[in-house]
Amino acid sequence: MSGKHVLRGAGLAEWLNEDIRRLAYLIEYNPNTIIIADRSATIEYVNAVFTSHTGFRADEVVGRSLDELGLDDLSSITKPYRWQNILAGDVWEGELASIKKDGSQFPEQVFVLPIADEAERVTSVAFIKRDITERKLAEHGLLELTDTLEKRVLERTSELDASNRELKETLQRLQNMQDQLVQAEKLASLGELIAGVAHEINTPVGIAYTASTHLRQSARDIAGRYDKGEMKRSDLEDFLEVCLESSRLLISNLDRASELIRSFKQVAIDQSGEGMRRFYLREYIAEILLSLRPMLKKTCHEVAVAGDKDLVLHSYPGAFSQILTNLITNSLLHAYDEGQAGRLEISFRREESDLYLLFRDNGKGIAAENIEQIFHPFFTTNRERGGSGLGLHIVHNIVSQRLHGTITCQSEVGKGTTFTMKLPLIETQETSDE
Ligand SMILES: Nc1ncnc2c1ncn2[C@@H]1O[C@H](COP(=O)(O)OP(=O)(O)O)[C@@H](O)[C@H]1O
Ligand SMILES: [Mg+2]
Structure with missing residues (x-):
């Protein structure tokens, strides 16, 4: 407000006198419904909006009681509100249902204002009301929207749940299929292994069989001659010859067969009874070399070991023994010519949570086309x-299945061969003593 309309001090009364008509105008054409009632709730005044909203003309309601008219659901005002309290000077604000002339209802925001005289006695009560039908509708719409949104979210969630379940099932099926494949692969390689073993064993057993039937035939021949008294000295000598030769063949071939069976058993990593224990790796390697002394003594190779002598493993010592024995035997058998002096190196180091175990010889090396196959069973x-082709297969199985590690081979013809094993220490629970 500005200029002469400032409501201040004595100016107010002056302004009121001058502009009382303007105030009346303001009330009459106020966009809100305005009802003024006296202390007994008898309507004294209603403005123009009241008429346009309710359909009641002013002369139809003035002089009548709000209660009697049922203009408002007055009980809903008077209850939470209490007419006495209004008359005592309290204001009240709230929502209630108003009634139109045709009996229909509509929601209104109501402000109940007691009007007091100079002695502060409430002489009349003003109701200032605003139609909130649209707001209510909007609220209702919003509720409905929220409802449908909620419903849709629920629907989506259950859809997602369903597809999630489907995904899980698919994953499970894939997992099962993979397991089956792995199983099939294992069975296939087992079948391959058995076929190979049968094939390998067939030769020495066949030779032994031939030798024994030959021996039996010779024994029958000489027995026949002896019975008839026809046996000559040379017959006996020939027979003894056959006996010696046959038994030599029998022994060497049965040896070979049992050796093959022994290797075959190892392929399955049959180490029952051999569990985990704590051991110093460096010291244990020395023990392994000691056990190989008889074999190494026949050669002029030099064996070097490098690695932290304080490194303690909690693992399968037997596995390490089998691995190194196989690798050393291979070097002696495949890497050098008779009488040649080679150098074999065993070294290990720790890198983060892995143990790297290296075996190296400076022998003939492995041809590039063979490298791929050296870990396959029966590749020799x-x-x-006397090679069976099982040694490196066994090593590979021990490294991957028992020690959960990996083994790779690098080799260059004429330079030598290196096997690198990476063994996780989590599996072997390495601890280091000082
Ligand atoms: N240190 C090595 N130097 C050269 N060749 C090797 C060496 N180790 C393994 N090989 C090759 O790998 C093949 C497979 O080895 P292995 O599985 O132990 O079978 P086997 O020793 O019975 O032949 C050998 O026949 C040989 O050709
Ligand atoms: Mg071998």
């Missing part, structure tokens, strides 16, 4: 000198 380039 040295069958004539």
Whole structure:
């Protein structure tokens, strides 16, 4: 407000006198419904909006009681509100249902204002009301919207749940299929292994069989001659020859067969009774070398070991023994010519949570086309000198299955061969003593 309309001090009364008509105008055409009632709730005044909203003309309601008219659900005002309290000077604000002339209802925001005289006695009560039908509708719409949104969210959630379940099931099926594949693969390689073993054992057993039937035939022949008294000295000598030769063949071939069976058993990592224990790796390697002394003594190779002598493993010592024994035997068998002096190196180091175990020789090396196959069962380039082709397969199984590690081979023809094993220490629970 500005200029002469400032409501201040004596100016107010002056302004009121001058502009009382303006005030009346303001009330009459106020966008809110305004009802003025006296202390007994008899309507004294209603403005123009009242008429347009309710359909009641002013002369139809003035002089009548709010209660009697049922204009408002007055009980809902008077109850939470209490007419006495209004008359005592309290204001009240709230929502209630108003009634139109045609009997229909509509929601209104109501402000009940007691009007007091100079002695502060409430002489009349003003109701200032605003139609809130639209707001209510909007609220209702919002509620409905929230409702449908909630419903849709629920629907989506259950859809997602369903597809999630489907995904899980698919995953499970894939997992099962993979397990089956792994199982099939294992069975296939087992079948391959058995076929190989049968094939390998067939030769020495076949030779032994031939030798024994030959021996039996010779024994029958000589027995026949002896019975008839026809046996000559040379017959006996020939027979003894056959006996010696046959028994030599029998022994060497049965040896070979049992050796094959022994290796075959190892393929399955049959180490029952051999559990985990704590051991110093460096010291244990020395023990392994000691057990190989008889074999190494026949050669002029030098064996070097490098690695922290304080490193303690909690693992399967037997596994380490089998691995190194196989690798050393291979070097002796495949890497050097007779009488050649080589150098074998065993070294290990710790890198974060892994143990790296390296075995190296400076021998002939492995041809590139063979490298791929050396870990396959029965791959050997040295069958004539007794190779079974199982050694590196066994090593591979021990490293991957028992020690949960990996083994790789690098080799260059003429330079030598290196096997690198990476063994997780979590599996072996390494601890280091000082
Ligand atoms: N240190 C090595 N130097 C050269 N060749 C090797 C060495 N170790 C393994 N090999 C090759 O790998 C093949 C497979 O080895 P292995 O599985 O132990 O079978 P086997 O010793 O019975 O032949 C050997 O026949 C040989 O050709
Ligand atoms: Mg071998």
